[in-house]
Amino acid sequence: MKAVLCEQLGSPQDLVIRDIDSRTPGAGEVKVALKARGVSYVDVLLIAGQYQVKRELPFIPGSEAAGVVTEVGAGVESVQPGDRVLTPGGFAEEAVVDASDVTPLPDSVRFTTGAAFKSNYTTAYYGLQRGRLKAGEILLIHGAAGGVGLAAVDMGKLFGATVIATASTEDKLAVCKQMGADHVINYTEGFREQVKDLTGGRGADVIYDPVGGDIFDESMRCIAPYGRILIIGFTSGRPALAKTNHLLIKDAEAIGFTIGALSRHDPAWAQRNFEHLMGWLSSGRISPYVSHELPLEQAAEALQLITDRQVIGKAVLV
Ligand SMILES: NC(=O)c1ccc[n+]([C@@H]2O[C@H](COP(=O)([O-])OP(=O)(O)OC[C@H]3O[C@@H](n4cnc5c(N)ncnc54)[C@H](OP(=O)(O)O)[C@@H]3O)[C@@H](O)[C@H]2O)c1
Structure with missing residues (x-):
């Protein structure tokens, strides 16, 4: 699968696109074909090595996405192939994650909006x-x-x-x-x-x-x-x-x-908040704004737009 990789810390232009092996989901995991990935200021800091949390090189930048479940591992009953979900996931074609980390994405919400939300x-x-x-x-x-x-x-x-x-x-x-x-x-x-x-x-x-x-x-x-x-x-x-x-x-x-820190120190509060937000998102009471939709291959351009203060709301890689 195609993925954008940070192999050395630096600017968006230092990112590379590679074909990497696709992983089969293990027990309790699901594979999601990503349709949209949120890009944020935190990603700019992460690839520069300036964020408070450091990631080991090489890594796929990005942390939140929306897509469709394509495979489920042993023991997974909460979702099935074909389900639309919000998922942790980076600038890649797919992500393999714990089934407990994905959330159903209502049909009323576009993938792009979902990826701009959490x-x-x-x-x-x-x-x-x-x-x-x-x-x-x-x-x-x-x-x-x-x-x-x-x-x-x-x-x-x-x-x-x-x-x-x-x-x-x-x-x-x-x-x-x-x-x-x-x-x-x-x-x-x-x-x-x-x-x-x-x-x-x-x-x-x-x-x-x-x-x-x-x-x-x-x-x-x-x-x-x-x-x-x-x-x-x-x-x-x-x-x-x-x-x-x-x-x-x-x-x-x-x-x-x-x-x-909220998720670490008070996961029940974090979960309650997320459920409220999903309700308001589904009913249209809140509506994430996306100023730029770019293809996955233009991850560096999307990050540069953030650095240049051009993005309003969110940039999303589709
Ligand atoms: N505490 C938390 O839990 C938490 C969670 C998420 C993000 N954050 C932090 O919140 C901050 C904003 O994140 P974001 O995702 O909203 O970023 P963003 O989408 O890039 O927005 C940041 C805004 O900052 C303004 N800004 C002022 N001076 C700037 C400068 N020199 N360079 C770039 N932007 C400048 C820009 O607005 P104008 O052009 O209108 O000035 C821009 O719209 C980041 O520091 C991020 O790490 C914190």
Whole structure:
């Protein structure tokens, strides 16, 4: 089968495409013919060796996909060949995984949408729970047209919040509006004053920050009393050094989390959240946004689009 391989750490252009042996599923495993694979910023970090988790070389980048079960190993009864599923899986034609790791994908959901869904929406959902977001509160989302950002716009509206979305271009802001944001701000020229104006001087109750650096610092100047700022990532390239005096003056909290830790530390919570999300996805109450669909062979181009800040929502390899 065809697979994209990271044989040496580096840039997207260092990836190679190879034909590798197809594996027969063992007991408890299933083989899935992948139809769509999600591409994310984390993949850019992983192939550069800059992610907190390191993978042994060579490896197939990518972690989430959607496809059709083609074979099942001994003892598997939960799925059968022909079933549409969400599955862990990378930039390859197929994946062999534990049967317990695949989830039925409803007929109403396209493979592309399914592949764009899990990591972004589980992160956004858990983040807003950690931020104790309540209906009627003001939610400020940075990098709101990115993967985890746009999912938070969608989820924030489901929680009943008033959503203020920031992004760097008018095209990105237009998609944030389309996804339900109540207000949008181009944060390349700052956002503190606009957030204050939009909130009658009070600031945002919950700030969702995948960007870090200067954006975090400015956020502390427009956080509401008893506000919560969520530390999600550092796409700006710099974690902020939070000034604790700002937290003290505002009675505010800075909350860090990783979605991977939730699955390890509280798998029941992670599973419950995923089931809620699957329900909302099936009924169309949430709708992942995909700006780019590219063939598998163009994995390097897809990763480069992410590096160049061109992707809105998610890029998917089909
Ligand atoms: N904590 C967790 O559990 C968790 C889970 C998933 C991802 N993450 C992290 O969340 C962050 C965002 O991931 P994502 O998948 O949403 O990424 P993404 O789709 O690439 O979006 C990131 C956004 O960051 C903004 N950005 C600002 N400065 C940037 C820069 N110098 N380079 C690139 N983008 C920049 C971009 O928006 P503008 O152009 O509008 O500024 C972009 O849309 C990453 O750091 C990732 O590791 C954390």
